[in-house]
Amino acid sequence: MYNFDVEMPTSIADAVKALGREEAQPMSGGQTLIPTLKARLAAPSVLVSLHSIPEMKGVCKNDAGDICIGGATTHATVAAEAVDYPALASLAARIGDPAVRNRGTIGGSVANNDPSACYPAGVLGSGATIVTNNREIAADDYFLGMFETALEEGEIVTEVKFPIPEVAHYEKHLQPASRFPLVAVFVAKFADGVRVAITGASENGVFRWTEAENALSGNFSASALDGLSLSGDKMISDLHGSGKYRAHLCGVMAKRAVAAAS
Amino acid sequence: MPKDHGIGASSKRREDVRFLTGEGNYTDDINVNGQAYVYFLRSDIAHGTLNSVDTSAADGMEGVVKIFTGADFEAVGSVPCGWQVTDKHGEVMQEPRHPVLAHGKVRHVGEPIAAVVAETLEQARDAAEAIVLDITHLPAVVDMKEAVKEGAPKVHDDLTSNLCYDWGFVEENKAAVDAAFEEAHHVTTLELVNNRLVANPMEPRVAVGDFARGTGDHTLYTTSQNPHVIRLLMGAFVLGIPEHKLRVVAPDVGGGFGTKIFHYQEEAFVTYAAKVCNRAVKWTSSRSEAFMSDAHGRDHVTKIQLALDKDNNFTALRTDTYANMGAYLSTFAPSVPTWLHGTLMAGNYKTPLIYVNVKAVFTNTVPVDAYRGAGRPEATYQLERLVDKAAHELKVDPIKLRRQNFIMEFPYATPVAVEYDTGDYVATMDKLEEMADIAGFKKRREDSEAKGKLRGFGVNCYIEACGIAPSNLVGQLGARAGLFESCTVRVNATGGLVVMTGSHSHGQGHETSFAQVVADMIGIPEDMVEIVHGDTANTPMGMGTYGSRSLAVGGSAMVKATEKIIAKATKIASHLLEASEGDVELKDGAFTVAGTDKSVAWGDVTLAAYVPHNYPLEEIEPGLEETAFYDPSNFTYPSGAYACEVELDPETGQVTVERFSAADDFGNIVNPMIVTGQVHGGLAQGIGQALLENCAYDSDGQLLSASYMDYAMPRASDLPFYDVDHSCQTPCTHNPLGVKGCGEAGAIGSPPAVVNAVLDAMRSGGKDVGHIDMPVSPHRVWEAMNS
Amino acid sequence: MTQLKMTVNGKAASGEVEGRTLLVQFLRENLGMTGTHVGCDTSQCGACVVHVNGEAVKSCTMLAVEANGAEVATIEGQAAPDGTLNTIQQAFQDHHGLQCGFCTPGMVMSAAALLKDNPKPTVDDVRHYLDGNICRCTGYHNIVKAIMAASGQDVSAIAAE
């Protein structure tokens, strides 16, 4: 690791200020950033820890009935406390391993937008809203591609707001080495339609499978997906699976998610 | 009644207490006053001409002590290879020079080019980033069959080609084998890959070099399975340090699995640099470095054929294997695909005619050498996959076909130059059939099918050659070392013993099991026996631990030394008892005169040895300390039968191991608990190879599985509980304990059972693909099911 | 350099660290507590697991400064002051849940965290809880068995020798 200073602000305002320093970078759980620093693939001169900011922690419900999760809330806390949104709690409970879940956070995951991360599927699949220090961004406008988001330099994810669907489920097929998803599908059924978000598969990161959404909005059952398929062309192809295999898994995982949700 | 102490007891491991409380002493826990740290700048390309290494910008950077490049090591020896194979034309193998730091050329990703010694590791790394390399890229050779083609880029310009050797075994039999194939009623042919693996002991390698200018003494602390071997290879061949000025210490070592046998450049580097810099130099491998610098394992591509007569008797076997050596010859690399592989091709079967051809090939990849099982898993996998394939082609029960061809009489001389002393393959197969509950399989398959899954059952046998090895034999076969083992037993005045063994323990529990043997022989409590290992300063010259040899060879040396102790103690006792030596016997820690109630305790005899007041000084020397060296007269031949049951999800291709049964014959057993644990660990590695692990390169020689993000290590949730039995025991006939060795069996015996089970499951789903390569990943299964 | 203070195994500990110093480096290098191990650089092996304020964390993936003021528990503090092994440690020895011992500190600390949250886990719970702890020696059989035994459950049905 290159050396850096560490700042530990206790409010969002102080964090934003600290991020104004030259080459500053936020760190939340560090479960992605610290391994990256070890490989010397990042060289911030100041790390701004978001870990000691009480207003960025915790799970609560707002007046609209949304579940609001502070950006620095760990996966373990979401798993334990998002009881009103069991599919989301279950997603959080299956990220990595217990020690990772005790540190890693929703804000870090959503900011990082790893093409194989779990939360992006939950956030996009729920039609959640990403709240930052200066605006709110709809999930549909937030994920812009592999490791790319709508966040500006120095902008931090302070909260994510999830509307609660009627039913939902997250189905994950593991990449055997990293234990991230090889392909995972989040399906959520709302009164006004169904959302299907897929992670792990596309070279462009998390995406919605609109064809499946349309089919499921009319008939929320696994059989509604019969005959639907995705092309493997723009899908990730690596040691663990070809694009074609990933495309196939999207269908299988989507059906299983629907079956488990309904 | 299970025994509660001594040979045969599941004594709790004494080493556990320090490991469970954080008091283990691993190499990285050792820090020498004033030590500096080294960071190796490694090649990130597979093949290139190294035009220059410019350290000028780095030299003056903060904390830098000294920067070394290949030029600094020109006068130093090359990293030696410990085995010379002679090919089928009687020519010796091609043996390239293996520099400590790359010089002239880089030949694999991860090869060290420069080494920065600095006050801190981060400073060393900072300076390494400022080193400017001028490298001309050359095309890389990765695929073995491409590498041996005319005109392929050469890994070593000074060798005639990339072919290290072309070995034929037994060459004189080739014509007869080919003739048998001409006459065969049925021939089964199989082409397969034995996937490249990374051993991945959880402790990465570490080396700390220290030098005392005042005395000229060198010390190397290193994560090794065999400190004396490192002392010999590094001292004599690389650095020219006489052994009496070089101490090598391998303290607690966090697993080895073969990859810590070899002498590596980093060990030579820190030892050399400590003298040049006049201060200790420490290197701790990161896991990422380990992936590109620890010797890899396996990596064979094989075509194998079996000839059968009309009654399904095996009449001949022939194989054609390409074995990857990587870019350089690691310490024992040439022996693995030859003498540790070809000699095992008879397996458990009385096939009368066998011919094995192995082409060892240089490629632009990390060197490949022994990994748990070394050669024997490759032999077992081919043979047991082939026999299964033959059974399906012939529509006979795979177990029946195996039983029909079992070797039934011992000793049995195979057509591949070894003689099995004992074994009972029927007994282990009988036991296995009982353990695997074959009768219940139909129901279990129906239950799986009700869930939309397929279920498969697979079985295999294995034989291995352990307890390496008779020195005169291996000498004829090209080993440049003896393979004896040593032991010194020192009895203290008050009766306690210090047993100094040349074996090394890096998880095998020798401190417990070796003590059980000695305590049992004398009839004293185990805690009166201390086992010392791992330091060349206080143990006799030993060859270390690998090839499941510790108890069979090291234990035999210990028994011999203890026998010498007992013989001398009996003499002293007979003097004290005023009886004739022939009438005195040692039992339960006391010497008694036969037919009388006269006795003298062990402790009184040992005290007399060191306080020789009433002592036959004119006949025997005072003191009680003996050394023995044991050189085995043959290999040992553990064997067994394994069964695996898998469930396969046809939609995703995911395979899970539902049951695994292992019936082994290890001969006599000293500590059943430890033996069972050794089998468990081997099974996990074998199942890992079959389902998960894959060390892959792309065509440019870039390592694709370079960390745990892409190299799938088996986790607890990937594995079942195992059902392990070792009640079938045909003791080894040629070592005093009758033991055979158990460390590698699990890794050797399990991959074919898993793959056979997967293929069975696929067949039950209507898809007979004949073969599928390891690792049997979901992706591969799905592709095969949909091909 | 930052001056740190924390409680390690109930005792006050302090030292000077850089921003980049990892908690595991602070433990091993500053405090000389080498029981906590490092087995990887991608946060996967779990050899480094310790408890910070009662929660299992990978000490290789946490900055030392982030543990300032925290209660840290490591393998060195698990046995009683007189050296008597705790229930989990004793179960690991009784059931041969370790071989080379390198993964063991992390395994024991993870097991302790599991049993705190889930005192009577199922075999499946144990196996999944260990997703972040890699052992290369034991094949996990005896680790899982030891943890089940430490939870006070009957393990006689799990195959032994």
Ligand SMILES: Cc1cc2nc3c(=O)[nH]c(=O)nc-3n(C[C@H](O)[C@H](O)[C@H](O)COP(=O)(O)OP(=O)(O)OC[C@H]3O[C@@H](n4cnc5c(N)ncnc54)[C@H](O)[C@@H]3O)c2cc1C
């Ligand atoms: C062994 C292991 C297994 C894992 N398995 C999974 C898995 O199965 N599924 C999965 O989804 N993930 C997995 N992860 C990743 C884990 O979930 C991470 O915790 C997460 O991706 C990043 O969260 P973090 O809080 O640790 O972020 P950090 O590592 O702190 O930061 C990640 C990035 O986001 C930025 N950042 C952090 N917080 C914010 C913020 N609030 N606003 C703006 N930018 C911010 C940082 O600057 C950095 O660039 C795994 C990680 C490990 C080590």
Ligand code: FES
């Ligand atoms: S050292 Fe591997 S997870 Fe921490």
Ligand code: FES
């Ligand atoms: S005991 Fe060796 S890694 Fe677990």
